[in-house]
Amino acid sequence: xxxxxTILTEKGYVEPAALDAIIQAYETKIGPHNGARVVAKxxxxxxxxxxxLEDGSKAIGTLxxxxxxxxxxxxxxxxxxxxxxxxCTLCSCYPWEMLGLPPVWYKAAPYRSRAVxxxxxxxxxxxxxxxxxxxxxxxxxxxxxxxLVLPMRPxxxxxxxxxxxxxxxxxxxxxxxxxxxxxxxxx
Amino acid sequence: MxxxxxxxxxxxxxxxxxxxxxxxxxxxxxxxxxAMVRAMGxxxxxxxxxxxxxxxxxxxxxxxxxxxxxxxxxxxxxMLIAKxxxxxxxxxxxxxxxxxxxxxxxxxxxxxxxxxxxxxKFARPAPVPAKFKIxxxxxxxxxxxxxxxxxxxxxxxxxxxxELNHGCxxxxxxxxxxxxxxxxxLYTVVFEGRDLWGADGDPTSKVSIDAFEPYLDPA
Numbered sequence: 511x512x513x514x515x516t517i518l519t520e521k522g523y524v525e526p527a528a529l530d531a532i533i534q535a536y537e538t539k540i541g542p543h544n545g546a547r548v549v550a551k552x553x554x555x556x557x558x559x560x561x562x563l564e565d566g567s568k569a570i571g572t573l574x575x576x577x578x579x580x581x582x583x584x585x586x587x588x589x590x591x592x593x594x595x596x597x598c599t600l601c602s603c604y605p606w607e608m609l610g611l612p613p614v615w616y617k618a619a620p621y622r623s624r625a626v627x628x629x630x631x632x633x634x635x636x637x638x639x640x641x642x643x644x645x646x647x648x649x650x651x652x653x654x655x656x657x658l659v660l661p662m663r664p665x666x667x668x669x670x671x672x673x674x675x676x677x678x679x680x681x682x683x684x685x686x687x688x689x690x691x692x693x694x695x696x697x
Numbered sequence: 698m699x700x701x702x703x704x705x706x707x708x709x710x711x712x713x714x715x716x717x718x719x720x721x722x723x724x725x726x727x728x729x730x731x732a733m734v735r736a737m738g739x740x741x742x743x744x745x746x747x748x749x750x751x752x753x754x755x756x757x758x759x760x761x762x763x764x765x766x767x768x769x770x771x772x773x774x775x776m777l778i779a780k781x782x783x784x785x786x787x788x789x790x791x792x793x794x795x796x797x798x799x800x801x802x803x804x805x806x807x808x809x810x811x812x813x814x815x816x817x818k819f820a821r822p823a824p825v826p827a828k829f830k831i832x833x834x835x836x837x838x839x840x841x842x843x844x845x846x847x848x849x850x851x852x853x854x855x856x857x858x859x860e861l862n863h864g865c866x867x868x869x870x871x872x873x874x875x876x877x878x879x880x881x882x883l884y885t886v887v888f889e890g891r892d893l894w895g896a897d898g899d900p901t902s903k904v905s906i907d908a909f910e911p912y913l914d915p916a
Binding site: 511512513514515516517518520521522523524525527528529530531532533535536537539540578579580581582584597599600601602606607610611613614615617618619620621622623624625626627628629630632635636642643644645646647648649650651652653654655656682 | 702707742818
């Protein structure tokens with residue numbers, strides 16, 4: 511792999527320092543902390559939540575402290591009747607700006623093959639049980655739209671600040687393969 | 698193309714195994730490959746659909762046995778050779794031998810880093826009105842193009858409901874083959890789990906894809 515970088519550099523296509531900077535940006539600027547802030551804000555600010563579900567990219571664009579978001583981010587809300595889950599069966603599409611680079615399992619064959627056919631069984635691999643009377647909705651990211659799950663706010667968090675709530679939001683809860691932490695659970 | 702990348706609904710791949718405290722990269726070379734792909738794409742050597750197509754055309758046994766970034770590496774190398782940015786001789790020699798081919802947006806430098814950190818824009822003005830509206834019943838076409846498509850096999854021939862209209866977007870099937878952007882209307886179409894997977898399917902599951910208008914017929 512190094513040889514390829516040498517050739518691209520010698521041919522004058524890329525500056526190695528620019529590659530370093532890309533890697534550094536991925537390592538520091540993006541990650542699930544961005545998505546967690548969006549979720550916690552939606553839990554505490556009903557007007558923001560409405561705007562977020564209406565147009566995710568636009569609503570997140572109004573938050574100065576979250577890094578820039580690409581177009582066509584669709585936020586889908588979990589309810590007592592419906593659990594949402596996101597997959598990309600064809601490759602690895604994932605809301606990078608909100609969640610960072612996807613974990614290996616998200617890009618690997620077991621998840622990509624099974625999420626659409628047996629979502630409930632697949633969730634069991636994560637130790638996640640969704641009761642049988644709750645609809646499971648799987649969003650296959652087959653275009654340049656990106657999906658972020660808005661999980662349900664955990665019980666027992668009445669009066670919590672946005673900042674406190676952010677700590678409860680896990681990456682997997684925003685993919686739909688997990689739930690937020692319960693108050694008092696270890697992070 | 699009906700490749701092994703189109704995995705939705707396949708059996709036999711085993712359990713999902715999340716890795717606790719997974720690092721962002723498992724080796725330094727993975728991060729270099731990611732950066733090279735982003736940089737060469739941003740410099741104009743290829744578009745995102747073409748890069749997906751080159752990964753899909755890796756031989757099936759290579760696709761299935763390679764790690765994620767290994768696939769990116771192999772796809773990148775093949776694509777750059779095919780587009781004339783480097784030669785097999787150079788890859789074998791591990792150094793530049795031929796003169797460079799001009800990049801559409803020039804050399805990728807530090808000033809360009811900021812713009813690769815936000816996804817490109819794929820929405821385009823609509824050339825024609827949308828054929829479908831929200832709530833319409835549509836059937837995913839039974840098509841099997843041998844080139845790049847974003848219509849997964851597991852929905853072909855099945856009837857679903859149009860749920861969202863995302864406007865007109867670059868059409869990957871055309872863009873991947875460098876035949877222009879050919880913008881098409883894009884919809885979220887939702888299918889009942891039992892319609893896709895038969896009587897054994899989970900009756901409370903629904904699956905949606907984002908489907909471009911040319912993938913759909915009225916039903």
